[in-house]
Amino acid sequence: MNNNKLEAPPLSLLDRYRGREFKPLYTTTVTVSGGETGHGRASGVARSNDGNLDLELRLPKELGGSGDGTNPEQLFAAGFAGCFHGALNLLGKRIGMEPDAIAVDVQVAFGRDPMDGGYALVIDVRVRIPGVERAVVEELVRNTERLCPYAKMARQGTVNIVAVVD
Numbered sequence: 001m002n003n004n005k006l007e008a009p010p011l012s013l014l015d016r017y018r019g020r021e022f023k024p025l026y027t028t029t030v031t032v033s034g035g036e037t038g039h040g041r042a043s044g045v046a047r048s049n050d051g052n053l054d055l056e057l058r059l060p061k062e063l064g065g066s067g068d069g070t071n072p073e074q075l076f077a078a079g080f081a082g083c084f085h086g087a088l089n090l091l092g093k094r095i096g097m098e099p100d101a102i103a104v105d106v107q108v109a110f111g112r113d114p115m116d117g118g119y120a121l122v123i124d125v126r127v128r129i130p131g132v133e134r135a136v137v138e139e140l141v142r143n144t145e146r147l148c149p150y151a152k153m154a155r156q157g158t159v160n161i162v163a164v165v166d
Contacts (some may be wrong), residue, residue, distance in 0.1 A: 008090075008093075009086070011090060011093060011094055014147075028049060028050065029048065030046055030047065030053060030055065031046070031049075031050075032044045033045050035057075040057060041072060042059045042065060043056070043057070043058065044056070044057040046134075047077075049123065055069075055070050056070070057069060057070060057071060058070065058071060059071065063110075073109075073121070074077070076108055076121070077106040077108040078107070079150065080106045080125070080150040080151075081106040081112065083148050083149060083150045084104050084106070084125060084127075084148045084150060085102060085103075085104040087147045087148040088102055088140060088141070088144045088148075089145055091140055092140060098121075100130050101129060102127070102133060103128040103129075104125065104128075105126040105127075105128075106123060106125050106126075106127075107124070108121055108122070109123075109124075110125055123154055127144075
């Protein structure tokens with residue numbers, strides 16, 4: 001059993017970076033294979049390169065699946081919520097708050113895109129910080145939107161897709 005006490009990240013993560021190039025601080029890779037149906041979304045297996053993530057993907061009932069497993073939208077919502085919560089927490093601590101009661105709900109809707117006839121995701125983020133004035137929460141959320149890499153990615157579209165042939 002691991003007896004290490006969990007710690008929040010340091011406020012120094014809020015320090016501005018002044019470099020000219022993207023500077024990776026952490027990199028991970030998750031590989032999805034097709035599973036029973038050969039379709040990663042319907043029966044895939046998702047595994048991280050360090051082995052900490054290892055789960056089966058399943059289509060939700062709304063998309064014709066069994067609904068008895070995790071789907072990519074849930075994983076995306078969890079990542080977005082975790083990142084946004086962490087950034088919000090750091091910014092709250094920087095102004096002297098003890099934001100222990102912060103809750104971040106991220107709703108991800110997968111659907112049809114009227115712009116191109118394909119598919120799109122719509123993301124709704126809701127933040128609750130009980131006992132804090134609305135104006136303070138609204139300012140924290142605006143600042144968190146600028147800091148959180150998931151929010152920046154969703155707004156700016158910073159995804160690199162490369163075809164690799166082995």
